[in-house]
Amino acid sequence: MGNDLPEIKLVFDEPKLKKKTPRHIADFSPEQRKDLAVELGLPAFRANQVSNHYFTHLSSNPQTWSDIPADLRETLAELFIPKLIELVRSVTCDNGMTRKDLWRLHDGVLVESVLMRYTDRTTVCISSQAGCGMNCPFCATGQAGLTRNLTAGEITEQIVAAARSCASGELPGGPTRLSNIVFMGMGEPLANYNSVMRSLRNITDPNPHGLGISARSVTVSTVGLVNGIERLINEGLPVTLAISLHTPDDELRNSLVPINSRWKVKEVLQAADAYAEKTGRRYSIEYAMIKDINDQTWRADLLGRLLKNRNAHVNLIPLNPTPGSKWTASRPEDEAEFVRILESYGVPTTVRDTRGREIEGACGQLAAAFIK
Ligand code: SF4
Structure with a gap:
């Protein structure tokens, strides 16, 4: 579907980008x-x-x-409540149960959110930055670099828009309630800490000050900004922390997740442990399965040993390849063996579903296609 996107040329002029939100x-x-x-x-x-x-x-x-x-x-x-985001385009798949929205901000910057309806919940995945400065080589957003941080208003507007879509019955199945929010769209949430924190309060504060959604229904992902995790520990807000680990060894992680050269795997896991201890919340380890890159049995074994006594759950995500990328998703048999090894260590493991594949589902892909 994404390949059918019309050719629309966007002009990003400098003065506009400098305009204050x-x-x-x-x-x-x-x-x-x-x-x-x-x-x-x-x-x-x-x-x-x-x-x-x-x-x-x-x-x-x-x-x-x-x-x-x-x-x-x-x-x-x-x-x-000035209008901060304007819908540019929506694309759907999974019989309309997944919808990706592309938003234009007041200065012409584009960001994405994805709304997904399941049988038992409706989740929105939102962006916290326009682009991302973390430069993970397998990610479309990372390739474009960081344009700017979003304000709390711009982040919250994506969530309120999703809640409206749910309430007005825009998704098949009739009106529903937005139940879950995940900060896993464009950007590294903890690199835009204050705006993300204000947005988290807007989500969890009871009406009329916020949306009144439980912190337990919110997931904040990070590539492992230890200083951000340490700040989050003291906020008294038990959101689920998701660590995008992608490999258990520093050598590969230094290239897959370049911030690893600042905070090593061991330090990131220690910070996540401290978070779990303080909040009582199990954290998740996000692991994009990339064929012949990070899916070897020895890496599963190392990850199992690292996590076996930790309060962590592993989400394996078949890689959604960036157009033109040399990397692709793991073979099903390698993925199954990876799961088997992790489970042999008693590490709870889930293979994530791949909602939104055919609509440039991975973060940054729709914006990248649109700009092209
Ligand atoms: S994977 Fe996440 S942290 Fe890494 S570049 Fe992409 S958006 Fe940024």
């Missing part, structure tokens, strides 16, 4: 939102009213805000 209530804590209202010459309670429309009722249409005087509604919407 308009401020949005999702950038602020509930207290700061009230201060903002006062600063704008409004009573503090107006901030709560707008928060309630935005987070509780998922409404961005001021015409429906009947508790606010009609002549004030548009102004409040402009001041508090």
Whole structure:
């Protein structure tokens, strides 16, 4: 499907990229939102009213805000919830149960989110940065480098848009509730720490200050920024931590996940252990299975030995190859043997499903195809 994308040329002009993102209530804590209202010459309670429309009722249409005087509604919407993301294109697969959305930000930058409906849950995978500076060679986003961090408002807007799509029954099966959020789209979430943290509060704060979704339903992935994991430990927010490990040995990891030259496998796992201990949450190890690169039996054995007494779960992800890449997914028999070896060490292991393959499902691929 992605190959049928129309040729559309995007122009990225420098001055536009430097434009500041308009401020949005999702950038602020509930207290700061009230201060903002006062600063704008409004009573503090107006901030709560707008928060309630935005987070509780998922409404961005001021015409429906009947508790606010009609002549004030548009102004409040402009001041508090300016439109930060605009849908450029959606592509679907899995009979409409998977939908990838491409968003244009106010400065022309493109980011992606993916909404996936399962029988028991609906998950959105969102982007925390435009591009990514981590430079993992197997990843489409990594190839393009980092354009900029997203603001908390831009991150939250992807989530609220997904929640709206669920509530309005846009996915087959009728209206549903957005239940899970994963920070596994474009970007390294812990490299944009403050905005990601504000977004996490927006997700987990109860209505009217946030979406009221349990921290346990949120997953934050990282390539292993140990300083970020250490900060997260002290936030008192028990989200699931996902470590994108991809190989258990430093030698290969230095090239597959270049940040490994700063924080080695051992240090990353120690930080994840500390996180698990503090939050009581099992962490996950994400492992892209790449044919003849990281799928050998000796690596499965090393990974099993590393993880056998840890509070960790392994997700094996068949690689979704970047167009033109020399790397591809592991053979099914190698994948099965990898699972068998890990399980022989008592390490819980799941082979992830590969939702969204035919729609440039891996992060960054739709944006890359679109720009081309
Ligand atoms: S795999 Fe993740 S961390 Fe690595 S370059 Fe891609 S988006 Fe960034």
